[in-house]
Amino acid sequence: MSWTSNPQHHPLGLILKLSPLMLPFGVLFCGGVFLTVCQSLGIFTPLPHAGGILDAYAAILSDPSFFASFGFSLGVALVSAAGSVAAGTFLAYRVWKLPKTLAGAALVYKIPLILPHIAVAFVVLVFWSRSGILASLAFHLGLIQSMQDFPNVLYSGWGVGMVLAYTLKGTPFAMLLILALLVRFDIRQIQTAAMLGASRSRIFFAIVLPRLAPALHTSFIILFLYSFGAFDIPYILSESRPGMLSLHVFDLYFRHDLARRPEAMAILTVMFCFAVLFIIAYAKTVTRLENGVRKL
Amino acid sequence: MTLRWNLIPLLAILVLPFFHLFALPARASSTLLDTPFEQIREQARGTRVQWYMYGGWAHVNAWVDTWVAREMKQRYDIEVKRVPMDAGVFVNKLLNEKAAGKSTGTIDLLWINGENFKNAKQAGLLFGPFAGHLPNVQQYVDPDSITHDFGFPVEGFEAPYGRAQFVFEYDTARMDTPPQTVAALKQWIMDHPGRFTYPQPPDFTGSAFIRHILYAVTGGHEQYMAGWDPDLYEKNAPLLWDWLNQVQPFLWQKGRTYPRDSALLDTLFARGEVDLGMSYHPPHAQNMIIEGSYPDTVRTFVLTDGSIFNTHFTAIPFNAPNKAGAMVLADFLVSVDAQVSKFKPENWGDFTVLDLERLNPSDRQRFEAVELGPATLTPDQLAKTAVPEIPAPYLEALERDWKTHVLDK
Numbered sequence: 001m002s003w004t005s006n007p008q009h010h011p012l013g014l015i016l017k018l019s020p021l022m023l024p025f026g027v028l029f030c031g032g033v034f035l036t037v038c039q040s041l042g043i044f045t046p047l048p049h050a051g052g053i054l055d056a057y058a059a060i061l062s063d064p065s066f067f068a069s070f071g072f073s074l075g076v077a078l079v080s081a082a083g084s085v086a087a088g089t090f091l092a093y094r095v096w097k098l099p100k101t102l103a104g105a106a107l108v109y110k111i112p113l114i115l116p117h118i119a120v121a122f123v124v125l126v127f128w129s130r131s132g133i134l135a136s137l138a139f140h141l142g143l144i145q146s147m148q149d150f151p152n153v154l155y156s157g158w159g160v161g162m163v164l165a166y167t168l169k170g171t172p173f174a175m176l177l178i179l180a181l182l183v184r185f186d187i188r189q190i191q192t193a194a195m196l197g198a199s200r201s202r203i204f205f206a207i208v209l210p211r212l213a214p215a216l217h218t219s220f221i222i223l224f225l226y227s228f229g230a231f232d233i234p235y236i237l238s239e240s241r242p243g244m245l246s247l248h249v250f251d252l253y254f255r256h257d258l259a260r261r262p263e264a265m266a267i268l269t270v271m272f273c274f275a276v277l278f279i280i281a282y283a284k285t286v287t288r289l290e291n292g293v294r295k296l
Numbered sequence: 297m298t299l300r301w302n303l304i305p306l307l308a309i310l311v312l313p314f315f316h317l318f319a320l321p322a323r324a325s326s327t328l329l330d331t332p333f334e335q336i337r338e339q340a341r342g343t344r345v346q347w348y349m350y351g352g353w354a355h356v357n358a359w360v361d362t363w364v365a366r367e368m369k370q371r372y373d374i375e376v377k378r379v380p381m382d383a384g385v386f387v388n389k390l391l392n393e394k395a396a397g398k399s400t401g402t403i404d405l406l407w408i409n410g411e412n413f414k415n416a417k418q419a420g421l422l423f424g425p426f427a428g429h430l431p432n433v434q435q436y437v438d439p440d441s442i443t444h445d446f447g448f449p450v451e452g453f454e455a456p457y458g459r460a461q462f463v464f465e466y467d468t469a470r471m472d473t474p475p476q477t478v479a480a481l482k483q484w485i486m487d488h489p490g491r492f493t494y495p496q497p498p499d500f501t502g503s504a505f506i507r508h509i510l511y512a513v514t515g516g517h518e519q520y521m522a523g524w525d526p527d528l529y530e531k532n533a534p535l536l537w538d539w540l541n542q543v544q545p546f547l548w549q550k551g552r553t554y555p556r557d558s559a560l561l562d563t564l565f566a567r568g569e570v571d572l573g574m575s576y577h578p579p580h581a582q583n584m585i586i587e588g589s590y591p592d593t594v595r596t597f598v599l600t601d602g603s604i605f606n607t608h609f610t611a612i613p614f615n616a617p618n619k620a621g622a623m624v625l626a627d628f629l630v631s632v633d634a635q636v637s638k639f640k641p642e643n644w645g646d647f648t649v650l651d652l653e654r655l656n657p658s659d660r661q662r663f664e665a666v667e668l669g670p671a672t673l674t675p676d677q678l679a680k681t682a683v684p685e686i687p688a689p690y691l692e693a694l695e696r697d698w699k700t701h702v703l704d705k
Contacts, residue, residue, distance in 0.1 A: 046391045046419050065704040131567055155549045239553035240496050241703055254384035255498040257692040258391075258415045 033272065040265035047258045056262035060270070065242070072242040073228055076159040080166030081224035085216055087167065088174025093208065095175070096182040113172045117165070121236035124165040128153045154237065161237035162244070166227045174219040181215045182208075217286055225275050245271060328619055329424075333431050333627070337372060340621040344375040347625065349407035351380020352559060355583050359643045368628060374621050379403075383412040390421040390613050401615035404622040408454060409608040410446040411688045416611065417453055423612040423619055425452025430627040437630065438651040442607060447523060447687025454609035455626045456649035458638060461605035461678050462504050463596040465565065465573035465581045465671075474572065478512035478601045485543045491571040493548035493555060493564070496703070498695040501558035504576050504604055506694060507686055510536045512601040517683045524689035533694070537701040544702065554703075566590055576606075578678060579645025582669040586642060595671050602683035607649060632659045641669045647678075 015022065035044060040056050042049030049055075060066045095106045112120060127133045135150035144150055154161040185208070193203050209216075227233075234244035245267060252264035328336065345368075351357060357378065365376040381389075386406060393401050408416065416422050427433050427442070433455055442456045443449065466474045475481040485492045495502030511517045514532040544551035548570050555561040558575065565573035566589050573594075575581070584590040610626045612619055628634055632655065635648040645668065652660050668674060685691075 044395070046395070047415075063700070065699070068704070131569070152549075155553055157552055235556070238556075239549075240556075241552055251498060254382070254388065256695060257411065258387075258419065260696070 036265050036268050036272070040262050040269045042262050045258075045261050047261075049262060050259075056266035057270075059263055060266050066248075066267070068242045069245045069248055072159065073245045076162050076166070076244065077224050077226075077228035080163045080170060080227050081220050083163065083167045084170025084223050085174045085220045087171045088219065089178055089209070089212065089216065091171065092175040092178035092182060093204065096179060096185075109172045109175055111172075112168050113176065115169070117169055117230065117232045118236065120165050120169045121233045124161055124168065125154070125236060128161060128164065130154075155239055157239065157241075159238070159244075162227075162233055165233045165237055166223070169233075170219075170223040170227070173223065174215075177215040177219045178212055181212055185211060213286075213290075217282070221279060221282060225278065229271055229275070328623075329426060329429055333429065333623075336620045337624055340618070340624045341373045343618050343621045344377055345404045345618055345621040345625050346377050346379055346402060347405045347407070348379045348381045348386045348403045350382060351378075353583075353644075355587065356644050356646075359638070363637055363643065364625075364629075364634070367633070368625060371628070372624050374624060376625060383408050387412050387416050387419075387421065390416065390615075391419060393615060394419070394421060399615050400617050401613055402617070403613045404616045404618045405625055406611045406613065407457065407608065408611050409606060410685070411691060413445050413450075413454055413609065413611065414448040414688045417448070421614055422453045423614050423616060424454075426612060426619075426623055426626075427452040427455040430455055430623065430630060432627050432630040432632075436632070436650040436654050438654070441649070441651070442609075445607065445609065446685045446691060447521070447689075450609070454611040455630060456607055457610050457626075457629055458608050458646040459605060459649055460576050460608060460647065461578050461598075461682060462508065462574070462576050462603045463578050463580070463598055463673065463678075465575065465590075465594055465596050466571065467591060467594050469591065469593040470568070471571055474597050476597075476600055478509060478599055481599065482539065482543055486546050488571065489546045490548055490550070492543075492546070493551075493561065493570055494574065495558045495561050496554035496556055497698045499555075499557045501561070501574060501576050502554070503691065503695050503698075505574055506536060506540065506698060507604060507691065508599065508602065509539050510686075510694065511604075511683060512599070513539050517602065517686065520686050520690055521684065523687050529690060529693055533697060533701075536694070537697075537705075540698075540702045541705060562589070577645070578647065579641050579668065579672045582641045582645060582671040585669070585671055592671075596673055598673065598678065598681045600681060603678070603681045604685055605678070605682045606685045632662070636662045636666065639663060639666050641667070641672060645669075645672060647675060 038044045041053045042051065042055065043053075091109065095103070095109065098106055115123075125132070129135070130147055130150050130152065135144075135147045138144045138150055139147050153164075189207055190203055193207055198206070229246055231246040231250060234247050235250070238244045238247055249264050249267050249271075252260050252267070331339070347360070349356075349360070357380065360376070360378045365378075368374045368376045383406070386403060387408075390401065390403065406416075413422075427450070429452075437456055445454065464474065475484040494505045497503040497506060510532065513535045519528060519532075547554075548564065555564060561570070562573060562575075562584065564570045566584070573581070575596075577583075578596065581590060581594045581596045585592050585594060610629060612622045612626070616622050629638075630649065632650065635650055638644050638646045639648055648663060652663060655663075
């Protein structure tokens with residue numbers, strides 16, 4: 001407890017110093033979560049809540065389509081985050097190995113990073129729909145007999161359109177984080193390994209990849225949780241069934257009766273808890289795996 | 297210990313913003329409603345009115361930004377600023393403002409009706425009753441025509457603005473005669489797999505479409521007019537779900553997915569992916585032709601089982617900073633000049649809320665002289681099949697249960 005008596009490290013002073021960060025976080029973020037949880041329980045709702053405190057949770061958890069949407073959102077998020085990180089790692093490694101003269105040109109990878117998600121959704125729509133650019137290209141090249149023969153990518157029932165859009169948006173993000181680590185990477189380690197006769201793939205998997213692990217984990221978690229909960233890309237590209245959870249929340253919040261506000265908030269609360277649990281579980285797993293590696 | 301004690305101010309900060317929820321409800325500024333309207337006009341001179349309205353129709357936006365804004369400036373020296381926002385979104389914005397105890401908001405006038413009006417009025421978000429105070433409403437509008445909005449009592453908390461009726465659209469170049477009844481529509485859908493769909497409720501248009509089917513398969517609208525009857529709903533709704541489920545495999549994309557909103561359905565219709573369009577606005581097809589989105593061979597039709605009409609309104613939020621200006625604008629929108637201008641298809645084509653019997657012959661002549669265009673049905677043709685909207689509780693139940701009984705089935 002000695003640090004509390006030290007005026008320089010007094011916790012009140014510490015909190016005051018942190019207040020520019022803590023105040024917005026506390027009021028806006030925690031306030032938002034607090035209000036969301038309250039409304040999911042039927043407290044502070046715009047209309048007086050008639051039922052019991054857990055009614056909204058009972059309503060969403062008794063609806064099989066909620067679990068279908070939850071699973072589907074998880075699947076889309078998992079595939080697109082894993083795809084983005086894999087593609088981002090591969091491309092970042094290639095860009096890093098490019099000669100200096102080409103490195104400038106490789107900066108084009110940042111373009112999808114600047115585009116808003118909604119724009120990327122439209123890009124996917126314009127390219128991949130059956131009346132879109134790729135269909136028309138394939139038709140003119142004689143690859144398909146009519147535009148309708150083009151694979152039904154956007155309405156396949158598997159969320160392929162959303163995965164494409166998220167991967168397009170997520171890959172450069174992963175590249176950015178990975179390249180930031182790679183520039184500080186000591187190239188002599190690779191040269192040494194090569195001199196000792198390591199193959200290219202061995203160098204990549206045994207030397208480069210472990211160094212990149214922090215960036216891989218961070219980008220995976222961010223991309224995964226973002227695409228799990230985000231709304232803009234699904235709004236353009238999602239199908240009705242199984243719908244993404246975020247769209248279900250949007251409909252409940254904006255388009256249905258106000259009396260259903262607790263249900264919308266209950267879904268948001270469940271999603272938030274899932275995100276927190278996921279981060280904890282992911283971090284624990286990673287630590288355990290890394291400890292295992294070190295023991296070897 | 298010290299650390300724990302220091303968390304208390306932090307917790308207080310977290311909880312503090314919610315205390316105003318217990319504050320007293322805002323009082324209506326009744327003085328404005330006792331002021332003669334001439335004086336309200338004087339008071340509003342030189343002010344600005346922020347009008348929040350649905351922004352998805354380019355031609356309507358253009359009409360408000362040019363004609364309405366110009367006339368309001370010239371006649372009353374009021375600047376009209378249009379802010380595009382969906383009704384569900386501004387109702388939520390007002391809810392948050394009310395919860396935050398914000399007594400001076402940013403919205404002066406709303407374009408609203410139906411369940412959004414019901415939600416807003418129930419939550420005490422509206423100022424009023426002001427509609428009866430507007431001279432043009434007193435003079436030209438039949439009071440019986442504006443007592444209810446989707447079965448919910450209006451009580452003067454919104455002023456009439458326009459009338460809409462549900463129509464279907466087809467392209468004469470692709471189809472000779474469209475189906476005339478709900479039964480014929482079903483047969484047509486099954487005979488033409490993949491060529492029909494409807495926007496997914498709770499979309500406004502898709503939700504109206506399924507209400508037509510409900511009326512048709514359960515024996516008409518009259519039984520619902522008395523207000524919410526859960527037993528009637530439980531008895532009748534399954535007939536609607538049966539109808540929709542029977543056609544589902546024959547819909548666009550085999551009914552696995554539905555267009556999220558009517559704009560997407562318009563695109564599918566324009567691109568020829570489906571053969572029938574639909575709109576809650578009789579001049580919609582004509583507007584799309586003028587805009588160049590639809591070929592000029594597109595025509596509209598109604599099903600003889602009935603086509604639903606409604607009135608849309610303007611309302612003033614409880615915390616509108618410029619209530620006087622909002623009242624002047626709401627009144628101007630019900631004037632003969634504004635209603636005629638709005639009725640012209642090149643401007644909008646929205647039907648009037650005025651009772652033509654109450655107009656003098658020359659004003660009536662101005663409405664009759666408007667050329668609606670070949671794609672729009674005349675008011676007489678529409679009036680023959682017009683049936684009223686269902687009370688809002690049915691609408692909400694249908695929108696809720698559509699997901700369970702049709703989409704997720």
